[in-house]
Amino acid sequence: KSYTADFKLCVVTYAKDNGNRAGRKYSVNEKSVWEWRKKQKLRKLHPRKRARHGKKAKWPNLEQNLLKWICAQRENKQAVSTVAIQLKARLMDMEQKIYDFNGGSENWVYKFMQRNNLSVCAQTSIGQRFPDEWEMKIDDFKTFVFKEINQLGLKPNKVIYMHKVPMSFDISATQSVEETGSKTVRVATTSHERTCFTVLACAANGDKLKPMVIFKRVTMPREKLLAGVSVICNKKGWMNTDVMKTWTDSCFHAQKAKSLLLLDSLAAHKETSVQKHINTISAHISVIPGGLTCKLQPLDMAVNHPFKCFVQEEWDNWMTNGEHTFTPAGRQHHATYVEVCKWVLAAWNRIKQATIWNGFCKCAILPDVDSSSSESDYDSDSDSAPQTSTITEAC
Numbered sequence: 001k002s003y004t005a006d007f008k009l010c011v012v013t014y015a016k017d018n019g020n021r022a023g024r025k026y027s028v029n030e031k032s033v034w035e036w037r038k039k040q041k042l043r044k045l046h047p048r049k050r051a052r053h054g055k056k057a058k059w060p061n062l063e064q065n066l067l068k069w070i071c072a073q074r075e076n077k078q079a080v081s082t083v084a085i086q087l088k089a090r091l092m093d094m095e096q097k098i099y100d101f102n103g104g105s106e107n108w109v110y111k112f113m114q115r116n117n118l119s120v121c122a123q124t125s126i127g128q129r130f131p132d133e134w135e136m137k138i139d140d141f142k143t144f145v146f147k148e149i150n151q152l153g154l155k156p157n158k159v160i161y162m163h164k165v166p167m168s169f170d171i172s173a174t175q176s177v178e179e180t181g182s183k184t185v186r187v188a189t190t191s192h193e194r195t196c197f198t199v200l201a202c203a204a205n206g207d208k209l210k211p212m213v214i215f216k217r218v219t220m221p222r223e224k225l226l227a228g229v230s231v232i233c234n235k236k237g238w239m240n241t242d243v244m245k246t247w248t249d250s251c252f253h254a255q256k257a258k259s260l261l262l263l264d265s266l267a268a269h270k271e272t273s274v275q276k277h278i279n280t281i282s283a284h285i286s287v288i289p290g291g292l293t294c295k296l297q298p299l300d301m302a303v304n305h306p307f308k309c310f311v312q313e314e315w316d317n318w319m320t321n322g323e324h325t326f327t328p329a330g331r332q333h334h335a336t337y338v339e340v341c342k343w344v345l346a347a348w349n350r351i352k353q354a355t356i357w358n359g360f361c362k363c364a365i366l367p368d369v370d371s372s373s374s375e376s377d378y379d380s381d382s383d384s385a386p387q388t389s390t391i392t393e394a395c
Contacts, residue, residue, distance in 0.1 A: 006047035156204035206353025221337040265290040302359030310347035
């Protein structure tokens with residue numbers, strides 16, 4: 001008989017509390033249970049894998065040093081390719097004077113990676129290194145936020161975070177199903193990749209404020225835009241002092257009581273005129289230290305990725321089933337500004353409150369927060385909620 005790794009782990013877990021004779025419950029030999037409990041790599045196996053087949057390393061010292069080199073490179077955020085591993089292995093071969101080394105080939109590299117639990121992964125983020133003493137800066141920021149929340153007596157629905165999510169008119173997929181062996185995989189777009197910036201804001205209890213879209217143009221579109229989305233235009237299509245004041249009046253002004261607004265370290269957020277304008281509506285400001293996006297920004301932690309995926313689904317549906325117009329030269333026009341606003345509104349409505357709440361939990365920027373707390377503790381007040389969970393699409 002053979003057993004899967006998942007089954008073995010179940011037996012081992014039960015045997016830790018009931019002894020090796022507990023294998024009788026699963027009709028397993030006591031000796032087998034004893035051997036499974038000794039294997040430390042059992043948890044690393046695939047749940048449906050039945051054995052760890054494969055030859056042992058012929059040059060264990062070389063592979064051990066090579067693994068240390070890879071780990072050191074990744075600690076410094078340096079990319080490591082399979083070609084780099086081949087070259088490094090051959091260099092170590094010469095340094096250690098291993099005359100019978102016939103590794104360094106592509107096949108050997110992948111077997112080496114399999115033996116050491118390595119794989120080729122896509123990058124998830126590109127960014128700068130953390131600033132000096134970043135852990136201290138995180139503690140100081142959280143201490144300041146905790147103090148503000150306690151002094152003002154704020155509930156989670158009064159802790160607001162605002163962030164900018166860059167989007168474009170063309171949101172084509174990077175992968176597609178194609179016939180095996182095809183050397184070219186083309187994906188149709190409108191060839192209009194002018195960028196618009198979507199500004200989102202949400203409360204710590206999961207409430208969502210009205211989104212704002214910043215279009216890169218001088219004048220406002222002539223079309224009748226949706227009432228559920230605030231639209232503004234400027235030459236750069238980016239947040240500045242005037243846009244920040246407009247967002248405060250159109251999206252954030254619904255706050256009727258004291259609140260705390262969390263912002264990133266963009267220059268426009270730290271302008272004195274902007275801070276005074278926000279303070280006029282009884283809102284306090286807390287600026288997140290620069291370079292700590294992946295640690296302290298809730299939307300980056302949990303919301304941005306699903307939001308972009310939902311917008312991409314809307315774009316795919318428009319490209320496939322929408323009505324299109326073309327120029328005299330045959331080029332397809334990009335989506336109208338009304339269509340873009342519909343995408344943003346539909347995607348923002350699909351974001352769940354639990355997703356936003358999880359982002360705040362991961363950042364741990366709220367005092368004494370337990371993710372298992374009852375939902376009633378974080379429900380917004382009926383007379384002071386910043387916005388309902390689903391924004392209407394009325395014109």
